[in-house]
Amino acid sequence: MFDALADRLEDAWKKLRGQDKISKANIQEVLTEVRRALLAADVNLQVVKNFIAQVEEKALGAEVISGVNPGQQFIRIVYDELVLVMGESNSSLNQSDKAPTVILMAGLQGTGKTTATAKLALYLRKQQRTCLMVATDIYRPAAIDQLITLGQQIEVPVFEMGTTANPVEIARQGLAKAIEMGVDTVIVDTAGRLQIDPEMMAELASIKKTIQPIETLLVVDAMTGQEAANLTRTFEEEIGITGAILTKLDGDTRGGAALSVRQVSGKPIKFVGVGEKVEALEPFYPDRMASRILNMGDVLTLVEKAQEAIDIADVEKIQAKMMSAKFDFTDFLKQMKLLKNMGSLGSFIKMIPGMNKLSNLDLEKGEKELKRTEAMINSMTLQERSNPDILAKSPNRRRRIAKGSGLKEEDVTKLITNFTRMRSMMQQMTTGGMPSMAGGLGGMFGGGEQSLPRPGFRGYSGGSQPKKSKPKKKKKGFGDF
Ligand SMILES: Nc1nc2c(ncn2[C@@H]2O[C@H](COP(=O)(O)OP(=O)(O)O)[C@@H](O)[C@H]2O)c(=O)[nH]1
Ligand SMILES: [Mg+2]
Incomplete structure (x- = not known):
């Protein structure tokens, strides 16, 4: 479903890639493409008109974020607008106060x-x-x-x-x-x-x-x-x-x-x-439908979206630190926040090819886990954050953190164990590129062997475009994304 629409939109924003500014002039062509794509997908003409007008207005008003190319920004704008048009969030069934x-x-x-x-x-x-x-x-x-x-x-x-x-x-x-x-x-x-x-x-x-x-x-x-x-x-x-x-x-x-x-x-x-x-x-x-429309189950898009939301300097600093033995809970918290900036964990993970089969329940669990983790880290002192080892040694500290975050002591213990394991894993990965955000968190929550695939954040500093690989799996059914 929606494959044709997704492809056409992709072609559309490819045209914007490589240009350094969103302007009324350079956006016309790409808007025409979007319009054509939507019409080809049988969207009603009036709906298309409204949609295009909104996208244009938002695109022109968008501030150009340094390090993010206009194409990527444009994708985001189209995505947001799609979600908006389709209703933003899930709307559940109304239920009467009095049965039936x-x-x-x-x-x-x-x-x-x-x-x-x-x-x-x-x-x-x-x-x-x-x-x-x-x-x-x-x-x-x-x-x-x-x-x-x-x-x-x-x-x-x-x-x-x-x-x-x-x-x-x-x-x-x-x-x-x-x-x-x-x-x-x-x-x-x-x-x-x-x-x-x-x-x-x-x-x-x-x-x-x-x-x-x-x-x-x-x-x-x-x-x-x-x-x-x-x-x-x-x-x-x-x-x-x-x-x-x-x-x-x-x-x-x-x-x-x-x-x-x-x-x-x-x-x-x-x-x-x-x-x-x-x-x-x-x-x-709506957000899942929009992701599906925009064919986000694509490595390239994943990388682009990551680039779009992340302050490059931050990423490099954290990645360097991840490779050293000094990666601590403060960095980890920062890493989580960066991940959050990229949108929900769910939509992020689902962009990774092969990961779009994860059930919503799995994803919800993951997001919940992230929140709990954040709560625990927030209950740590700065000293504890920068030196996780003292936590490993002190049950008293772990108890205090558990209390502070409203969780159990064993949760804190598990966090520290997983964190330590993840850190040592990261240090072992000295070859084969940087561990990614997703990889780090996958290792954190997946216990290691189930960690998420690592797409790698290529092209941040060198400016080389990651090679386009496009897994053209025929995805059928709404449930697949
Ligand atoms: N593939 C598919 N077929 C459906 C779906 N919903 C209904 N159908 C089929 O569409 C046909 C008409 O469905 P029906 O419920 O009788 O429609 P009604 O006339 O509106 O009551 C039937 O053959 C259903 O099996 C769906 O979500 N997917
Ligand atoms: Mg009927």
Whole structure:
């Protein structure tokens, strides 16, 4: 997914590389490329226009950071804007104070409403929530059976009244049933048409009015492309939606819809469908989507992004120190801060080829670990920071630090053990280039043998461009990045 868009954007900013200033003149060509890339990816024209205008404004207003070339800065600006357009952060499902939480599914026929209804029910069930699914699609007899079958598969009850009842009535009674059963969530699946038609909209509006959902989720097929914008606008204006589910992102789809939905409706994409199976539902994360769009699983980009955020002098000093026996906790803290400047640990690690398979849970653990480590180092005295050995020798000091950081003594002991091991490992690496930030931290948290690959920070002082290596793995599925 998004491969074409990513490639075109990459071509676009290559043109900026090597120029020493972002100016109105030299940015036009690259903006045209970005515009072309987005249009080719089926992003709605108006959405593209707004996007380009924002990027241009930000690019021209950007201060040129010394040591960072305009191309790199431009990437950052495009990335930030993509994240912004797609909603910045993950938006979770609304939940009513008083059960049941009512969720209404809306969308055209074949977009994946019924499938998404079951996916969502399963997703909630896994969070120990109880659901009832309501089948109101009386127009396609198979639609009710489809939901019943899915319900059996995921062990979630389905409320239906056959194909002769009125959909609004089914919804009303379905909600009553949910209250009677005491489930905490009721998800109402509805009928769609091939195209927006007034009758369908009226029925949907009437169901909505009857059941007063806290969530009205528009199910959008990611392959809809350009049309996604109009579709979203119509549903937003006529029904009023609270969010969207973007389905079929596992297919060979373009990225357009993801960008369009939020911009047009102002409502977030909450989930993505990544397959036909009931498990194939994932929360939507704009930053991950943006990284994926920009094809950041690329060594070169990794190096560039690192360069962009790091004060070169700092890096050289720390790296020199890492090679000596003097690397201490003060340096380590600094190293962590530099890493933080580069964005979240998650997005950083995922840029390393082969590392994009790490689960979000792994990454969250890593980030949490970093925070704990920082807390412990902050509780050390300057003397202790510069001389970790005295900590190794004194249980009293370790206890004090544990107390100060709100952690256990064994956590402190582990930190010191790992740190000492990492330091000695670094000293052994006297050949083969500098250990990288990631390598250092990998050694720190991974216990050595699982340490992260070291891309190496070439080209900082010599000005030689790192050789471009482009692992063109075909990455399928939203879950892969
Ligand atoms: N590959 C893929 N297929 C999906 C996804 N969601 C739904 N489908 C398929 O799309 C078709 C239509 O889905 P359905 O839920 O019946 O759509 P509805 O008419 O909106 O209720 C079915 O064949 C589903 O298996 C998805 O995320 N990925
Ligand atoms: Mg259906």
